[in-house]
Amino acid sequence: MKRILLAAAALAACIGALAQTRIPLLDRVPGQRVSCNYTYSLSKDGGPFTEVTTGKLEVEDNAFRLDALGLRIISDGTTRWTLDLEAREAVVETVEKEDIALNPSLLVSHYADYAEDLVVNASGKDFLDVTLSLDASTRARFYLKDIVFEERKGKSDFSLDEKSLPQDYLITDLR
Numbered sequence: 001m002k003r004i005l006l007a008a009a010a011l012a013a014c015i016g017a018l019a020q021t022r023i024p025l026l027d028r029v030p031g032q033r034v035s036c037n038y039t040y041s042l043s044k045d046g047g048p049f050t051e052v053t054t055g056k057l058e059v060e061d062n063a064f065r066l067d068a069l070g071l072r073i074i075s076d077g078t079t080r081w082t083l084d085l086e087a088r089e090a091v092v093e094t095v096e097k098e099d100i101a102l103n104p105s106l107l108v109s110h111y112a113d114y115a116e117d118l119v120v121n122a123s124g125k126d127f128l129d130v131t132l133s134l135d136a137s138t139r140a141r142f143y144l145k146d147i148v149f150e151e152r153k154g155k156s157d158f159s160l161d162e163k164s165l166p167q168d169y170l171i172t173d174l175r
Contacts, residue, residue, distance in 0.1 A: 025123055028149055033060040036147040043139040063158035074160050079175065081160040090165060092173045 028034075035058040041049035055068025062077035072083040075095055082091045121129040127145040134140050162171055 025125075025128055025147065029059070031152065033058065033150040033152050034147065035059075035150070036144045038145070039141075039143040041141050042134075043141070045137050049139075049141050058157075060152055060155065060158065063155045065158055074158055076155045076159045079159075081162070083160075083165075083169075087170075088166070088168055089170045090162065090172070092162060092171065092175060094175045 035056070037054070037056050039052060039054050041052045043049045053068055055066060057067075058065045062075075064073070064075050066073040070084065070086045072085060074081045074083075078095055080093045080095050082093075083089070119131045121131055121141075123129070126147045127143070128147065129141070129143045131139055131141045162173075165171065
């Protein structure tokens with residue numbers, strides 16, 4: 001469960017970092033399917049960036065799929081499935097509208113609503129490098145690369161039938 005919360009917080013911070021300022025690249029997000037690879041790292045007390053995490057994110061409207069830290073998090077905007085691929089566990093939860101920390105698609109689609117502590121280090125056609133101050137002593141750096149914009153395909157890719165999981169999965173349904 002600690003890995004699940006860490007991955008969700010890292011992703012939310014990653015997408016939240018993008019929410020801090022007008023970024024022309026992300027102004028293209030509404031009405032599109034967006035996918036990217038990302039690297040997330042932390043710096044404490046001005047030290048080097050460490051605790052590097054890499055992952056893949058795909059977002060369409062309020063739905064998303066995230067792969068990082070051995071977890072796959074899928075949400076259709078109503079339900080969120082968090083799969084721990086190594087432990088063979090799944091947690092199923094209802095997505096609340098105000099649940100921005102665990103629903104990064106809300107932050108992507110409304111990134112201009114959030115504005116503080118963001119430095120855009122570099123931005124290109126298919127990458128974005130930003131640093132965010134999380135608190136007085138902690139900075140997070142997010143490097144999004146291979147950003148691809150596609151036409152919307154619908155939410156069927158962002159849904160999971162728990163019955164399709166192998167029988168040895170432990171499923172915790174919190175809905």
